[in-house]
Structure formats: structure tokens, C-alpha cells
Amino acid sequence: MIWFYGLSLLIIAIDQITKWLVTVLMDVGEQVPVVDSFLYLTSHRNEGAAWGILQGQMTFFYIITVIIVAFLIYYLHTQGKENKATGVALALLLAGAIGNFIDRLFRKEVVDFVDMYIGSYNYPIFNVADASLTIGVILFLIATLMEEKKQKEAK
Numbered sequence: 001m002i003w004f005y006g007l008s009l010l011i012i013a014i015d016q017i018t019k020w021l022v023t024v025l026m027d028v029g030e031q032v033p034v035v036d037s038f039l040y041l042t043s044h045r046n047e048g049a050a051w052g053i054l055q056g057q058m059t060f061f062y063i064i065t066v067i068i069v070a071f072l073i074y075y076l077h078t079q080g081k082e083n084k085a086t087g088v089a090l091a092l093l094l095a096g097a098i099g100n101f102i103d104r105l106f107r108k109e110v111v112d113f114v115d116m117y118i119g120s121y122n123y124p125i126f127n128v129a130d131a132s133l134t135i136g137v138i139l140f141l142i143a144t145l146m147e148e149k150k151q152k153e154a155k
């Protein structure tokens with residue numbers, strides 16, 4: 001159980017350290033190639049959610065994040081115990097939500113820096129918290145489907 005919170009804290013720490021490094025080492029808009037025409041580090045700020053939707057709606061973001069975090073903690077204490085995979089997924093989601101919440105609270109914007117080009121498509125610039133959220137969503141769906149399959153077979 002405690003492991004899940006440890007995993008969340010570790011990811012939050014990585015998220016906050018990487019964001020802090022980007023703010024001190026790079027100017028906004030500066031781009032550093034990591035893998036040419038695929039992966040760049042671009043210092044970016046976003047006052048909205050994914051794809052820059054809802055710019056500046058901080059109050060909305062605070063409310064929805066508190067609801068998401070409350071739900072995740074409740075679910076962690078009920079489902080997390082039985083199913084390890086679900087627990088890890090919830091821990092990833094918790095870390096991502098809190099990571100961006102810290103930015104919204106103290107910076108009033110989110111620091112993004114992972115700039116990927118998939119073919120000619122330039123994927124929106126994101127951060128460790130976003131990656132944790134996205135992987136958490138995918139892992140949660142897989143864990144839930146696996147759980148259902150197991151229960152069907154058990155019958």
C-alpha cells in the first residue's frame with residue numbers, strides 16, 4: 001500500500017526537478033535537439049489543459065484536480081489493495097495530477113518541455129506529469145480489462 005504513495009512521490013519529485021531545471025537552464029521558447037527530427041527539449045508554458053484547452057481557467061483546474069485526487073486516493077484504498085496493476089496505475093495518475101497541480105498553484109501555468117515529432121506531426125509539448133497521467137490511464141484500462149477477464153473465467 002505504502003509503496004504506491006512512494007511511487008507517486010518519486011514521480012512527483014522527478015516531475016518537479018525536471019520542470020525546475022527547464023526554468024533555470026532554458027529560456028521560454030528555447031529548443032535543444034535530443035534526437036534530430038524526433039525528440040527536442042523545448043521550454044514551453046501552458047495555462048490550460050491538454051492541447052492548451054481552457055487557457056487560464058485555474059479555478060476550474062483546482063476544483064477538477066482536487067476531485068480527481070480525492071477519487072484516486074479513495075480508489076487506491078479500495079481497489080489498490082486487491083490488484084497491484086490497478087494500484088500502480090492509480091499511483092501514476094495521482095503523481096501526474098499532483099505534479100501539474102503544484103505548477104498551477106505556484107506558477108499559475110504548467111511547464112512543458114518534451115517536444116516530440118511523430119512523422120510530420122508535432123505532438124503537443126508535455127512534461128513528466130502528463131506522461132505519468134497518460135501511462136496511468138492506459139495501465140488502468142488494461143488492469144481493469146484483465147480484472148474483468150479473470151472474474152469471467154472464475155465463474
Ligand SMILES: CCC[C@@H]1OC(=O)[C@@H](C)C[C@H](C)CCCCC(=O)CCC[C@@H](CC)/C=C/C=C(\COC)CC[C@@H](O)[C@@H](O)C[C@H](O)CNC1=O
Nearest residue numbers: 046049050051052097100110124125126130131133134137
Ligand atoms: C495528460 C492530461 C493533460 C493534463 O491533465 C491534468 O493535469 C489533469 C490532472 C487535470 C486537467 C485539468 C483535467 C484533465 C483534462 C482532460 C484532458 O486534458 C484530456 C487529455 C487526454 C490525454 C490522455 C490521457 C491526452 C494527452 C495529451 C497530452 C499529454 O501527452 C503525454 C498533451 C499535454 C500538453 O497539451 C501539455 O501542454 C498539457 C499541460 O502539461 C497540462 N497538462 C494537463 O492538463
